[in-house]
Amino acid sequence: MERSSGLDFILLETWTAIRRNPLITLAAMGNMAISLAILGAFFLGAINLDYMASLQAKSAFISVYLEDKADAGELEAKLYGDLRVKETEFVSKQQALQEWAEMMSVDPEALRIIGTPLPDIIRVKVVDPNDIAAVAEFAMKLPGVEDATYKRDVTDKILVLSHGIKVSGLVIGLLLVAGTMLIVSTTIRLTIYARRREIRIMQLVGATNWFIRAPLLFEGGFQGIVGGILSAILLCAGYALLRSFVADNLQFIQLVYSAQFVIVFALGLVLAGALFGVAGALLSANRYLVEA
């Protein structure tokens, strides 16, 4: 006789469990939504801080001051030839004076009369901000170079901050994931408790452990997906509001924002919800089945 996979029975059992315990299910979804929203908010914060830090770090440059008789073209070619260097820009002493005058609000014509004390400069931007110190050192050693400087304090601090954000993001993220899974796992334990009679009968009539687990995993996954959708709605709406507030009031801050980013972020939350839901359910189901 033809045998089905039992999928229809598993789905029916899942739906019955959800309907039978609407309060537990709602509590689980709410817990999951809040946990994922915290996790997601932290992720958004970390990704934006990292983005801003990398923007700052990338805009950092080395000012290579040339001696009077140095061959600027040759030096620029040497610097540009280094693989760590992204771009070079030659700034003549006249241009440097012009920039300085503009910065200090002084008439450049007046300065031209007294002559310029500034040297020619080559501005060097690097591919990886972490290489900035090494490239500055390399430039210093080239003949014809008087000095090579960059905003050491600011750039180094930004690099440390960026690294710190990544490490702490990972640690806190993992803690939040563990917390979220614990919540789902506890909720599924309540479901198992509510369904212990069925589970016991299933064991007695010879259901395999996977057959007993399946409705619980589906239930955990379902709770996770709904929790993920709720948190995605909450965070995407909140993030859009934050972005418009920042655009109106804090123009110096640039947030990571695009339709593609928002869609991927929302899908990521839903997927994370499903995964945490299934993993939490598996944790509880396995523990129960081993004990039973």
Next chain:
Amino acid sequence: MIHMEGVGLVYPDGTRALRSIDLHIERGEFCFLVGASGSGKSSVLGLIYREFVPTEGRVSVAGQDVAALPRKMIPYLRRQVGVVFQDFRLLPDKTAWENVAFALDVLGASRKEKHYKVPISLELVGLSAKSDAFPHQLSGGEQQRICIARALVNAPPVLLADEPTGNLDPDVSWEITQLLANISERGTTVVIGTHDKYIVDRIHRRVVSLVQGTIVRDAKQGGSYDGT
């Protein structure tokens, strides 16, 4: 069909439940395990469906060494052994038909298979007319019949019943016992753990008496509760 040799059982808390049990029950046999509460009846039954693992000796059911069975194979043993309990263990939100079908559902049976086997099982226990009733709409005897139908729906070669008449009045107890005897006559090995003297003395079948975890008497034919 069921063979126990030198079987001992000590629970994790250190309580000794059984000692030196030698018991052989053949295919199609109808056998009572009798004794006071705590004498070891449920422990013997539990060893047969691998609720417990013997701490000494060997248990085999339908040719399988039960103790050596890997954990993942236990469900397949239990498909060979139907179990009936004193407290029925029916699902209150499912009808009689659904309760019986549940034993097929969890094995992934098709709709066609269920519609073929469930009515046969309900007819066997004489409850075809009440297939749509929920457990709370049925009497104790009827609930026990549903429980027996569920245990039999997969046609297991062994049927175990742990105090099946414990919650029933004498007339209904006798009906249930007769039903189990009929099932045995169809070739199913039936083992009943009970302290119901009335049914044991009335049916005159094999009676194995247990006292403090040891077999003290095994009356193969025409046995009575206290061997008198």
